[in-house]
Amino acid sequence: MTTAALRHCLAALAACLLIGCGPKFVRERIYDKPTARVELRHETDGGAVVPRGYAQPATIADVRIAHILSSLSYEADEGKREPIIRSQFVYELAEGISAALAKAGPDDEIAAAAFPENRTLGIFSDERVTAFRLALVGDEMQIEFYAIEQGLEKEGNKVSDRGYEIPTELPTFAPGFQIVPGTAQRKLGVRGIEVAWRDAYYRKPVSLSFRQGQARRRTVLMELPPDSETAPAAESPVPANLSDAQLRALDQLDAARRSGLVKESDYQSRRRLILENKLDEAGYGGAP
Numbered sequence: 504m505t506t507a508a509l510r511h512c513l514a515a516l517a518a519c520l521l522i523g524c525g526p527k528f529v530r531e532r533i534y535d536k537p538t539a540r541v542e543l544r545h546e547t548d549g550g551a552v553v554p555r556g557y558a559q560p561a562t563i564a565d566v567r568i569a570h571i572l573s574s575l576s577y578e579a580d581e582g583k584r585e586p587i588i589r590s591q592f593v594y595e596l597a598e599g600i601s602a603a604l605a606k607a608g609p610d611d612e613i614a615a616a617a618f619p620e621n622r623t624l625g626i627f628s629d630e631r632v633t634a635f636r637l638a639l640v641g642d643e644m645q646i647e648f649y650a651i652e653q654g655l656e657k658e659g660n661k662v663s664d665r666g667y668e669i670p671t672e673l674p675t676f677a678p679g680f681q682i683v684p685g686t687a688q689r690k691l692g693v694r695g696i697e698v699a700w701r702d703a704y705y706r707k708p709v710s711l712s713f714r715q716g717q718a719r720r721r722t723v724l725m726e727l728p729p730d731s732e733t734a735p736a737a738e739s740p741v742p743a744n745l746s747d748a749q750l751r752a753l754d755q756l757d758a759a760r761r762s763g764l765v766k767e768s769d770y771q772s773r774r775r776l777i778l779e780n781k782l783d784e785a786g787y788g789g790a791p
Contacts, residue, residue, distance in 0.1 A: 534599025
């Protein structure tokens with residue numbers, strides 16, 4: 504090798520050391536709690552950001568994201584259907600993802616992880632991780648899962664949850680789960696799902712629980728964000744001379760409204776009938 508060629512190689516090596524050779528990810532932690540984590544990240548190659556063209560930044564209310572996360576479900580190897588995100592992590596992840604989307608640029612993706620724990624006999628703990636990446640493509644929210652309820656590796660007697668780093672590439676092997684698309688959703692490969700996040704379906708709580716493969720709706724106390732389309736109409740004051748049956752009916756109707764089981768127009772109609780003591784017409788007649 505000539506002296507000039509050697510100098511050229513050394514210069515190229517020095518440049519690589521300065522700016523970094525090959526692709527790498529730059530991460531920014533947005534939300535960091537012991538049970539949940541959300542980060543922004545983008546890929547660089549030769550010091551330049553790799554373009555992605557995502558539809559970001561975007562403002563999506565955390566309550567809508569919580570509704571979306573609550574709706575995601577999967578089937579494990581044994582065919583049992585379960586929610587992908589356990590309910591106790593929905594709010595934390597939604598808060599972090601909403602903040603990340605507002606800060607993200609078109610070349611950023613959001614990565615998130617939750618760390619559920621199973622306990623046996625109240626003594627033994629089984630630490631797990633559910634991790635995914637998320638980005639907006641057009642009007643779709645694309646979510647791809649690295650792991651769902653996957654056991655964390657242990658270091659001695661200590662579970663390495665805080666040392667867990669969210670992967671940057673999807674595994675190439677077949678997953679041990681099958682994602683089940685719901686309303687306004689469609690599959691994205693074997694590890695992902697596309698969600699039409701603007702769909703009106705996600706304006707209300709849509710959380711489901713599953714028992715023996717059958718979906719059953721459960722009450723989730725998540726309120727709609729106030730806006731012109733969903734803000735409740737002004738209500739007349741409750742009279743002081745209502746019967747016990749009327750008061751019970753109002754309580755049941757209010758609970759149904761909070762859980763999203765009753766539309767606002769239907770709520771107002773039923774409330775008026777209850778105040779007029781027309782309990783049968785309101786659907787709350789019969790023996791107490």
